Amino acid sequence: MRHYLSMLLRDTWFRILMWLIGTGGLTLVVPPAFDGLYSTAAEREALRATLDNPAMVALVGPVPPGEYTTAVMFSHEMLVFMGIIHGLFGIMIANSISRKMEDQGLLEYVTSAGITRQSIFGSQLVIGIGMNLLLGTVIFGGLTIMNIDSFGISGNLLYALGTSLFGLLFFVITLILAQLLPASEWSFGVSLSLLLLFYLYRASTDVINTDYSVISPYHWLSRLEVYSSNIYAWLWPFAIILVLIAAAWVLFARRDLDDAYLKFDLHKKTRNIRSYPRLQMTGMKVLVTSWMIGMILIGLSYGSIFGDLDSFIGDTPFLAQAMEGESGTNPLVQFVSTLILVTAVVGAVPALMITSRIMTEEKSSRLELLMSTRIPRAAMLNFHGIYAALIGVLGIFLSMVSMYAASMAAEGIDITFGDYVMAAVNYASPTVLLVGLSMLLIGLSMKLHIVAWLYLLYSFMVNYLGVIVGIDEVWQQATPFYFLAEVPSENIEWAPWLIILGIGIGLGLAGLACFRRRDVA
Amino acid sequence: MSMLELKNLTKTFGSTVAADDVSFTIDKGEIFGFIGPNGAGKSTTIRMIIGALTQDSGSIFLDDTNISKDRHYKDNISYVPGDVNLWGNLTGDEVINFFMKVRNYKNTAYKNELIEKFRLDPKKKCKTYSKGNRQKVALISAFLTDAKLLIFDEPTTGLDPLMERSFHEEVARAKSEGKSILLSSHILSEVEKLSDRIAIIREGKIIETGHLDELSHITRIEYIIQAKEDLSKLDELPFVHEFRVEGEDTHVLIDNDKAHDFLQTLYPLKPTKLQTLPPRLEDIFMRYYEGGRDGS
Ligand SMILES: Nc1ncnc2c1ncn2[C@@H]1O[C@H](COP(=O)(O)OP(=O)(O)O)[C@@H](O)[C@H]1O
Ligand SMILES: [Mg+2]
Numbered sequence: 001m002r003h004y005l006s007m008l009l010r011d012t013w014f015r016i017l018m019w020l021i022g023t024g025g026l027t028l029v030v031p032p033a034f035d036g037l038y039s040t041a042a043e044r045e046a047l048r049a050t051l052d053n054p055a056m057v058a059l060v061g062p063v064p065p066g067e068y069t070t071a072v073m074f075s076h077e078m079l080v081f082m083g084i085i086h087g088l089f090g091i092m093i094a095n096s097i098s099r100k101m102e103d104q105g106l107l108e109y110v111t112s113a114g115i116t117r118q119s120i121f122g123s124q125l126v127i128g129i130g131m132n133l134l135l136g137t138v139i140f141g142g143l144t145i146m147n148i149d150s151f152g153i154s155g156n157l158l159y160a161l162g163t164s165l166f167g168l169l170f171f172v173i174t175l176i177l178a179q180l181l182p183a184s185e186w187s188f189g190v191s192l193s194l195l196l197l198f199y200l201y202r203a204s205t206d207v208i209n210t211d212y213s214v215i216s217p218y219h220w221l222s223r224l225e226v227y228s229s230n231i232y233a234w235l236w237p238f239a240i241i242l243v244l245i246a247a248a249w250v251l252f253a254r255r256d257l258d259d260a261y262l263k264f265d266l267h268k269k270t271r272n273i274r275s276y277p278r279l280q281m282t283g284m285k286v287l288v289t290s291w292m293i294g295m296i297l298i299g300l301s302y303g304s305i306f307g308d309l310d311s312f313i314g315d316t317p318f319l320a321q322a323m324e325g326e327s328g329t330n331p332l333v334q335f336v337s338t339l340i341l342v343t344a345v346v347g348a349v350p351a352l353m354i355t356s357r358i359m360t361e362e363k364s365s366r367l368e369l370l371m372s373t374r375i376p377r378a379a380m381l382n383f384h385g386i387y388a389a390l391i392g393v394l395g396i397f398l399s400m401v402s403m404y405a406a407s408m409a410a411e412g413i414d415i416t417f418g419d420y421v422m423a424a425v426n427y428a429s430p431t432v433l434l435v436g437l438s439m440l441l442i443g444l445s446m447k448l449h450i451v452a453w454l455y456l457l458y459s460f461m462v463n464y465l466g467v468i469v470g471i472d473e474v475w476q477q478a479t480p481f482y483f484l485a486e487v488p489s490e491n492i493e494w495a496p497w498l499i500i501l502g503i504g505i506g507l508g509l510a511g512l513a514c515f516r517r518r519d520v521a
Numbered sequence: 522m523s524m525l526e527l528k529n530l531t532k533t534f535g536s537t538v539a540a541d542d543v544s545f546t547i548d549k550g551e552i553f554g555f556i557g558p559n560g561a562g563k564s565t566t567i568r569m570i571i572g573a574l575t576q577d578s579g580s581i582f583l584d585d586t587n588i589s590k591d592r593h594y595k596d597n598i599s600y601v602p603g604d605v606n607l608w609g610n611l612t613g614d615e616v617i618n619f620f621m622k623v624r625n626y627k628n629t630a631y632k633n634e635l636i637e638k639f640r641l642d643p644k645k646k647c648k649t650y651s652k653g654n655r656q657k658v659a660l661i662s663a664f665l666t667d668a669k670l671l672i673f674d675e676p677t678t679g680l681d682p683l684m685e686r687s688f689h690e691e692v693a694r695a696k697s698e699g700k701s702i703l704l705s706s707h708i709l710s711e712v713e714k715l716s717d718r719i720a721i722i723r724e725g726k727i728i729e730t731g732h733l734d735e736l737s738h739i740t741r742i743e744y745i746i747q748a749k750e751d752l753s754k755l756d757e758l759p760f761v762h763e764f765r766v767e768g769e770d771t772h773v774l775i776d777n778d779k780a781h782d783f784l785q786t787l788y789p790l791k792p793t794k795l796q797t798l799p800p801r802l803e804d805i806f807m808r809y810y811e812g813g814r815d816g817s
Binding site for chain 1: 575
């Protein structure tokens with residue numbers, strides 16, 4: 001097992017390290033940012049009242065009882081949301097060292113070299129436990145060293161344990177799905193869907209009645225009440241990890257390699273794939289469909305709480321005042337506009353995934369095979385860019401339409417269908433900008449492309465935190481979203497819209513020019 | 522009459538000189554073997570021809586036109602990489618059809634013939650294919666085109682001997698149609714039989730080009746001998762190398778251009794068995810470097 005483990009580690013350490021730095025960093029930059037933001041207890045109470053509304057509960061979970069200290073504010077606003085990141089970490093690594101390796105024939109190869117099933121499974125587990133333990137240590141250590149007021153050791157430990165166990169839970173869930181499903185795309189897709197469905201489920205049950213939320217692991221994190229009551233007992237549900245590990249092992253031990261318990265043989269008929277765009281659209285069908293469904297779900301879940309939001313804001317003068325803003329518009333509409341902004345940032349994710357696909361082609365040296373035919377390289381990248389922009393905008397549009405549909409029953413909101421459509425139009429231009437950036441980075445070098453993802457993550461964090469705590473505007477100025485009008489509370493401003501669109505197209509064209517010239521890996 | 526001409530191609534990756542002043546010419550209707558050990562620079566050279574890499578210096582002419590001046594030169598090239606990766610969710614048939622469509626080629630009768638010949642199950646998804654089967658898909662797609670130059674990078678590494686023969690037949694057929702073929706390999710005997718001419722590359726440099734017969738001054742052939750008389754004195758001769766005894770058999774490597782001298786020496790020793798093994802690449806290098814040392 002030592003040999004196999006060291007081989008796996010050599011293959012994955014860099015990705016794990018990047019995740020540790022990214023996730024650890026993302027967690028640890030927040031406490032100092034929060035510290036001193038609300039210096040008096042009264043201010044924090046006011047903020048807590050702001051957050052105690054259906055929209056925010058859906059986003060970050062129920063407001064914990066007790067005093068709302070900076071630390072409690074941190075755990076409340078971060079824990080559930082960071083759960084997605086920790087879960088994603090577990091899923092990505094688990095899938096890459098299990099089903100993906102099997103698909104590539106690596107598992108067969110190492111078993112033929114005398115490495116046992118026990119060693120393979122054992123090594124996978126050691127990596128899952130080890131990486132989460134390491135991340136927990138980094139977070140616990142970081143929080144403790146920063147030693148910020150109201151961040152107690154016990155709370156730090158509980159935060160680290162909770163997130164690590166959450167990551168491990170999804171690591172193990174992915175291992176199980178890797179046995180059940182016939183290909184790595186499936187195990188990845190289904191575990192990612194579970195991660196998001198548990199989140200969306202919790203989002204609605206947290207608003208309706210938290211008793212129902214207990215099924216969702218995200219809610220276990222809320223129940224820990226980190227930094228207030230520190231209820232360690234809510235770590236117990238994570239004991240299910242042990243059951244899942246046993247199940248994963250049994251499933252793995254009792255099947256043939258490359259076999260699966262659930263098999264679906266779709267499309268028996270030979271499809272007629274006659275061009276590069278067709279080829280890629282066929283390959284990305286699952287990705288695009290699931291993201292479009294996801295965008296619809298996001299729209300529906302936000303839209304469905306608008307009714308409650310209305311009565312809530314009416315009862316909360318503080319919020320009404322906060323949301324009134326400069327323009328003196330309806331605070332509700334102002335709030336909806338901010339939610340739409342966050343949705344638009346999320347909508348750029350599938351777009352970047354589509355541009356990234358050309359790098360999958362390149363890494364697997366299929367690009368080389370393709371470009372040895374008469375298909376020009378730039379034409380391939382160009383297709384990815386255009387398709388990415390179209391799908392990105394379509395996703396935003398779909399979530400706007402479903403938001404409208406779900407909120408039709410809500411009274412007191414005078415946002416028309418046309419307003420929602422204009423919102424989608426408004427956020428089309430930053431989507432193009434992100435796609436253009438992505439194309440430029442691909443054109444320069446595959447290694448650089450991570451910057452596009454970091455920039456998107458940054459935009460999300462800034463706008464997400466902007467909603468909650470109103471962080472400094474300087475941070476927002478580094479994202480294109482800052483310069484746009486907040487539709488529908490404001491009217492579209494075409495000048496910045498066009499400039500952002502133009503920059504996006506320019507970046508994309510530069511990307512094409514570079515891509516044509518650079519060496520293919 | 523040259524189909525492809527490489528002039529002084531150089532490509533470096535960081536401090537590695539992967540191709541160092543590589544030049545050779547492939548004539549029309551010629552099968553050209555490109556031989557060198559792993560890491561010698563074969564794939565790098567080929568990837569410059571297909572435009573995946575841009576050379577640091579030097580130029581490439583296809584049909585006497587510099588490829589940097591002809592945007593459509595790839596219409597005349599068909600390429601199969603050494604390690605073929607395909608789209609896991611597509612069937613072999615779908616992939617072959619795709620390549621036929623993008624290359625605008627329609628001969629389905631020939632396609633079916635090739636599928637039959639290479640014994641490919643085209644209805645299966647590519648992710649279930651072995652390396653050899655993926656290679657077959659790419660080979661079939663390449664043979665189907667009417668490109669004038671076929672480039673195969675280590676084509677037979679994943680094929681079993683029977684399929685290798687089918688491959689050789691198809692290469693011969695392409696040649697008979699006037700196509701030129703570039704075959705790379707790290708095993709000399711694999712391409713030697715097929716090739717009209719070969720080039721040998723090592724550490725990025727072409728060290729020899731020509732027909733294998735013309736290269737006899739750098740090749741050695743292994744002889745396996747049994748004789749009535751004592752063979753041990755052979756070991757002292759200058760053109761005999763790596764003398765060793767294995768049971769009844771005595772193995773020696775003989776400089777190819779000294780075969781005459783060797784056989785004359787051997788005759789009085791009353792040989793009862795004489796068997797030869799084809800020249801191996803390593804032996805060529807051995808002799809090449811010994812020669813280089815002697816000359817310096
Ligand atoms: N993309 C690359 N980056 C860095 N080094 C490379 C790259 N491609 C090839 N090399 C190096 O160039 C040399 C020649 O490699 P290659 O052309 O693949 O050899 P061959 O095909 O003859 O086995 C090797 O040392 C290899 O490591
Ligand atoms: Mg090679």
